[in-house]
Amino acid sequence: MPFDFSTAPDRTGSDSIKWRRYAGRDVIPMWVADMDFSAPPAVLDALHARIDHGVFGYADPWPSVLEAVVEGIARDHAWRIQPEWLVWLPGVVTGFNVAVRAVGQPGDGVFTATPVYPPFLHAPANFEQRLVTTPLVNSGQRWEWNWPATEAAVADGVRLFMLCNPHNPVGRVFDRDELGRIAALAERHDLVICSDEIHCGLVLDPATPHIPIAALDEQVARRSITLMAPSKTWNIPALYCAFAIIPDPTLRARYKRAMAGIVPHVNVLGLTATEVAYRDCGPWREALIATLRSNAARVVEAINALPGLSTTPVEATYLAWIDCRDWLAAKGIDNAARHFEQAGVGLSDGKDFGLPGFVRLNFGCPAARLEEGLARIRRAVTG
Template sequence: MPTFDFDSPIDRRTEPGDKWGRYVGRDVLPLWVADMDFAAPPAVIDALRRRLDHPVFGYTDAWPGLVDAVIEGIARDHAWQIEPDWLVWLPGVVSGFNLACRAIGEPGDEVFTATPVYPPFLTAPANSGRRLVTRPLALSDGRWEWDRAAVEAALSPRTRQLMLCNPHNPVGRVFDRDELGWLADLAERHDLAICSDEIHCGLVLDDVAHIPIAALDDSVARRTITLMAPSKTWNIPALYCAFAIISDPALRRRFRHEMRGLVPHPNLLGMVAAEAAYRDGGIWRAALLAYLRGNREAVLNAVASMPGLVAAPPEATYLAWIDCRNAGIDDPAKFFEDAGVGLSDGTPFGMPGFVRLNFGCPRALLAEALGRMQRALDDRERKGR
């Protein structure tokens, strides 16, 4: 078995980019935006080098080897057999759920999602003249769950679409078959289309299966747009390659129609990387998941000792969703940033009083960040708040 080095730091401060660029010139450790501080898999880097030996980079459609790698990867990892013509290639999943909002219903119709959630979920409906309707997930015995009665009560005859994030960003849930079955039944009874962002499906940390909601049965699949990408699992987001899986021909036509003149083709090198990742990235992914489990344990242990902070264990992703509401801090993201740790503020996710921590980084960096958080809280306690 090959070994992979997730411990050695890679200096990202010399390259322009969101994550480290936000705090340039400041002693702030960035644990916010959802990309990891790890090198991409060797299989992906090698595939990119081989492609660079060909000197022409013209317009390119998905080729059979890429399509086969994606289909085989989804069947292998998620027990879902899809067909080649179900695939619609995209530069990213954010484009995908904006397109879904345009393709479903009419201006003034409603799109439902649950909070907290990845912030573009909350802005996409208005981009297409749709109205956003939300209800919060409920935290019960350390587990984030659907408030089923509240969701049912929120729907109206104008609700046309359910936007689902699974595995969930930011709470880290992998929704189980019972939960997905309830959502599918809800969609059937209210005639809702489903747009399911499953970009973190390769990052399940616990011994649970990620089940694509469209894989439940053909009737669910016919009303579902599933969005996936290799970008989070294999840490290649800036290569811009994603895809929608849409089994229903009419829904697929509407989705493609909304792309015209707006959505570019995915990046050629991103498609090369995607094929390599799905075909040859499994061993690296297994090593990554083992490392992330250790980082998750470090985060949960540290947060448990921090006064006023609580974090439910994420079942997937490299993101910890931390409840700071009992810490007596008005702006927890600013508080920790002032202490030298850059976290995502919960407010854009629809849940103020929380922060999101990205633990996809070398363990020494994570330990330093957690130490800074602990010291800041301890200092605050000593000073009597």
């Protein structure tokens, strides 16, 4: 069945956080990480059928949901997980906050590389733990790890290594060599790895397939908490359904103890959508990826043609990470996001990700809307 990503429903005046910020203003919202496209038709059909049932009592994940997730991960990421490794969660942010709580004690260090999705930066303080960071380095073509700095950082009383892969915002899919080095470092320093892989279904470049770090070998699997969800890939984040994959029974029990009494069961509509997304929505995902790949290429081409702006190829996600520092310095402007907003495009401010002078652009929208956003950015920079 052909899927249409050239148009999208009108979200103005809707409940959307992304769109409500600019209600009544001529600003194209390209910030919060959801896409403007409808969810896959098969997901909508399953939700309608579940609603028609009419009863919304407490629910636990049922066998065919487990099977869809287990088989989907085996098919798409070559990782054979066991159903009992799954811990269901209402969200991935909940999932990594629980990991911080489960692994460390007050005063312990939690490592992450910056820039990164802002809730990573706040999670340690939620449990009186210390954020320890090392910057990723832009090689010109892609963002990479600074291994000596990372090794030194984790030696500072760190218990938990928070990995974001594929990475928001730099768009990298870390390769086998990089993941192997992280696994070895975790082994040397006896760290637990919490790997947020929420964007794993959105790899744009077939040359860089997603490898779950826990799939490298049994040794790293034993010290890993992998977080996944259907929410980014199939654009259903407000259905609040995610899961942790924890192969080690002791770590899994510790994790569940940290959830007790605080983390609610998953919403039944989220589970309904999850089953269908993982089982039946591969063709929709492929068609989406073709659209995102073409949007990503447009963003890279248009941004790198502008004086003082630059970006790197997007290996995964629908997010582009744009360096505005040369342009800001040349024009004497201090805040790129504010400047672009005044020009009619709403982008995320890099400062929130730990790197001021950058903005993040969400290109999960029809090509015509993206073109208008890029035209506004061009006018803001060259006008």
